[in-house]
Amino acid sequence: MRQSNWAREVAVVGVGMSKFGAFPEQSSRDLFVEAFLELRDIIDKDFELDQIDAFYLGNFSSDQFEKQAHLAPILANWVGLSPIPAVRVEGACASGGIAIRQGALAIAAGLADVVLVGGVEKMTDLEIAEVTEALATAADTLYEIPAGFTFPGFYAAMASAYMTEFGADQKAFHQVCIKNHQNGALNPKAQYNQTIAQIMAAKKARAVQKGKPSPEWENEGSFLSDPRANPSIAWPLSLFDCSPVTDGSAVLLLTESKKAKQFTDHPLYLVGSGQASDGALNERKTLFNIPAAVTAAKHAYAMAGLKPEQIDLAEVHDCFTIAEIMASEDLGFFDRGEGWKAALDGKTRRDGPRPINTSGGLKAKGHPVGASGIGQVVELWKQLRGEAGERQVEGDPQIGLAHNVGGTGQTCVVNILERRN
Amino acid sequence: MNSKDFYLALAEKKLIGSSCQVCGLQQVPQRKLCPQCHAENTQITTFSGKGTLAAFTVIRVPPMHMARAGYGSKTPYCVGIVALEEGPSVSAQILNVDLANPDEISIGMPLRMTTIKRESDPSERTYLAFEPC
Numbered sequence: 001m002r003q004s005n006w007a008r009e010v011a012v013v014g015v016g017m018s019k020f021g022a023f024p025e026q027s028s029r030d031l032f033v034e035a036f037l038e039l040r041d042i043i044d045k046d047f048e049l050d051q052i053d054a055f056y057l058g059n060f061s062s063d064q065f066e067k068q069a070h071l072a073p074i075l076a077n078w079v080g081l082s083p084i085p086a087v088r089v090e091g092a093c094a095s096g097g098i099a100i101r102q103g104a105l106a107i108a109a110g111l112a113d114v115v116l117v118g119g120v121e122k123m124t125d126l127e128i129a130e131v132t133e134a135l136a137t138a139a140d141t142l143y144e145i146p147a148g149f150t151f152p153g154f155y156a157a158m159a160s161a162y163m164t165e166f167g168a169d170q171k172a173f174h175q176v177c178i179k180n181h182q183n184g185a186l187n188p189k190a191q192y193n194q195t196i197a198q199i200m201a202a203k204k205a206r207a208v209q210k211g212k213p214s215p216e217w218e219n220e221g222s223f224l225s226d227p228r229a230n231p232s233i234a235w236p237l238s239l240f241d242c243s244p245v246t247d248g249s250a251v252l253l254l255t256e257s258k259k260a261k262q263f264t265d266h267p268l269y270l271v272g273s274g275q276a277s278d279g280a281l282n283e284r285k286t287l288f289n290i291p292a293a294v295t296a297a298k299h300a301y302a303m304a305g306l307k308p309e310q311i312d313l314a315e316v317h318d319c320f321t322i323a324e325i326m327a328s329e330d331l332g333f334f335d336r337g338e339g340w341k342a343a344l345d346g347k348t349r350r351d352g353p354r355p356i357n358t359s360g361g362l363k364a365k366g367h368p369v370g371a372s373g374i375g376q377v378v379e380l381w382k383q384l385r386g387e388a389g390e391r392q393v394e395g396d397p398q399i400g401l402a403h404n405v406g407g408t409g410q411t412c413v414v415n416i417l418e419r420r421n
Numbered sequence: 422m423n424s425k426d427f428y429l430a431l432a433e434k435k436l437i438g439s440s441c442q443v444c445g446l447q448q449v450p451q452r453k454l455c456p457q458c459h460a461e462n463t464q465i466t467t468f469s470g471k472g473t474l475a476a477f478t479v480i481r482v483p484p485m486h487m488a489r490a491g492y493g494s495k496t497p498y499c500v501g502i503v504a505l506e507e508g509p510s511v512s513a514q515i516l517n518v519d520l521a522n523p524d525e526i527s528i529g530m531p532l533r534m535t536t537i538k539r540e541s542d543p544s545e546r547t548y549l550a551f552e553p554c
Contacts, residue, residue, distance in 0.1 A: 129485050136484055142424055143450055146548055147512040148480065148487050148500035156478035157502060164528040231494070235479040235523040279456075282449075282502050282510040287476045 005303055010104040011260035011267040012417065013253050014043040015378045020248035020366035021191045028062055028071065028122040029078045031249035031368075035118065036079045039251045044264040049079075052253075053112035055086040058099030058119035059370035064134040065123050075118065092138035093319060095119065096250070096373025097404030097413030101273050103254050113256045119371035120249040131245050135369075138407040140280040152242055154281055154408045155320040156234035161287035162322060163236065165337065170236055172340035173321035174224040177240045177363060179349050180318060184360025186391035191246055191366030196220040203229065241321040246366030250374035252381075266385050271399075272304025272416035281408045290323075290409035293330035297403070300414040301332075308332030311416070312397035313383055314354075315376035317405040318361040324348075327403050328356060331414070355393050358383060373404035373413065384419040422453050422465060432547040436470050436534050438509060439463040449509045468507055470534025472551065475510055477501030479523045490539035499523075503532055503551050513549040 016039030018031045026034075040047065057072040068074070076086035091098040096119035103115040123131055136145050139154065149157075162168055177196065184190040185198070194202070200223040204214045217223040224230045230238040253263065260267035276295035278284065284291055301307065308331060316331070318324035328339040333354050334347075342348060348356040359365045359379035362372055380400035382388040402415045422439065427450040430437040438449035444458035449468060454461055479499050483492040492498045499515040514537055518526045532551040539548065 129488070132482075132484050143427070144512045145484070146486075146546070148483070148492075148498055148514045149512060150480060150482065150484050152482065153478045153480050153500055156480075157476040157500075160478060160501075160528060161476040231481070232479070233482045235481075237478075280512070281476075282512045287502060 006104070006108040008108045008110060009257035010107045010254055010270040011257040012270065012377065012381060013255050013260050013263035013267045014039050014047070015250070015252050015381045016040070016042060017189055017250040017375060017378045018248050019189050020246050020368060020375070022124040022245075023247045024124065026122070026247060028059075028066060028068070028120045028249070029075055031122060031247060032075045032118055032120045032251070033078060035249040035251045039253060043253065045262060047263060049081060051114045052081055052084060052116050053114050054084055054103070054106050055081055055116045055118065056099040056103040056106070057086065057088045058096035058117070058373060059088050060090060060092055060095050060121060061134055061137070062122065064137070065121065065126060071120070075120070081116070091411040091413075092406035093317070093367070093369040094373055094404045094406030094411040094413050095370040096375070097402065097415060098275065098373070098411070100252065100254075100374065100377065100415055101275055101413055104270055104273060107254060107256050113259055115254045116251060117254055117374065118249065118251040119374035121368035121370040122247050123245045123368060124247050128245065144280055144282070150234060152234040152237050152320065155322055156237045157281065158287055158326065158408075159236050159322040162326065162340070165288045166340065168325070168340035170225070171221065172325060172343045173237070173241050174221055175343045175346070176318065176321040176324045177224065178220050179343075180357050180361040180363040183350055183358050183391055184364025186389070187360045187365055190360045190364050191244055192360070192364045196223065196240070200229070237320055237322065243319045243362040243367040246368040248366055248368035248371050248375070250371045250378050252374055252377055266419065268381060268384055268417040268419055270415060271418045272300035272306065273414070274299030274303065275411070275413045278410050280410070289326045289330050289336070290405060290412060292409045292412035293327060293403060293405065293414070296412040296414040297331045300401070300416050304416045304418075306399065306416065310399060311401045312395070312399050313358060313380070313393050314356050314401040314403060315359060315361070315379050316356055316403040317372070318357055318363050319367060319405070321363065323405065324356060324361065328354070331401065331403060350391060350393060358388065358391050358393055373402065376402035376404060377415065377417065380417050384417065422451055422463070424450070426451060426465070428546055431536055431549055434536055436468045436549065437465050438468055440466040447507045447509050449505065449511045468505055472503040472505040472532050474515065474526070474528050474530045474532055475502045475504040476528065477515060477526060479520050486542070489541040499526065511549065513551050515552070516550050517552040
């Protein structure tokens, strides 16, 4: 693959996000409109709808979740954007990250100056078994799914390889969960606003209320180690290692960078972007990481002229806790085999040297799959502009990275954003 | 050479793949086009069915097709990636391992191929499986 660079630089000039969660009353278009209205309100300066030249939508499978294909023109129409080109892009759980890249490509190519990028997934209408079945279509349904794999199962298998290779244990996974819930508790848009300690206390209180003895969990670690509180889903992963099923939408407004200041005084510049693909899990030489992430990151860093140590904070694709640990190595933040120790040592906490998933990540913020990659950039926008409120990272962060994975790593997109003073 | 050949071979208890007649790359399942040298000159090969466990999980929340076959939270199953002695790896159910103690299942353990039919399976397919040897 050749080294790439934008022919025209691209900036993010506004963001919007619906609340993430389970919303039986709302369809994907309602969620999208909610996110779009927030974007419209957030743009600091003048913004007219007719300035938007094209719309790219990240959506994995409205066909399966809502029996609605061809979603992009419907959403464009719903916010008054017809007849601009409206395109849905699909890359499983990386659909949102790809949509950002496709929108940026349209600008870089000179086809558009202003692009709306959206992501949406409405997942909770289906029963959980049906959701599992729908998500499974992101894997190889000819050979992997018939073998008996599920998505937790794929990541569990990677976890088994990781644990054997590097001597990690489930305590490191628990720390990722505890951290991401702590961050999610400070994110009003997150699906879960409770820390693990709060969830544990609530369960104790419920037991006492029912006249049962209070469970003897000493701390969050012992709570997460108790299979009655945290049942096994796919060994070595348990319930609290898994991101939830979520409804939600997020949007960004991208412009050609010279026009960015027409919309806001504090744009973020898309300084690096990389994308890579791969075969099924059994095709890979290593099972303890995601090779496509290594490739995508390499390209994004080269394009940005940056090194991993220059990234101030990152939103990574923690669909399962092990995925965050692998990402922290694939992105070069820690040496291979050291990511689990970094998680145990608190290095990836909000106040640590390498903050990861300050939004709560997919684990606590929620994982509406087509919107997740865009939701990551919404968090970077807030953090890099100093607007993250209680969860703001200190030290005036300037460079953020979003890492979005599709399937077991058949797709990975890495986008790097920079605020310039 | 079509996708369904893999399952037709399994019904005869054979694990097939392809081998490239130009560069020698072996693949499971079979492919017409070699992904390494890009030659369109591969032949179906029967693999020995011997390998080692490369990664695995014990699943307690099964997908619908496995639930129909009787698997569930109290009746889990093991699925994994098996590195075949010829080189390629394959996804398969792993039988006759201690499902109650996944800690005791070890990566690197030698396995041999077998097959499995699953209950209430409308396709009545024969699936690939491995067991310790």
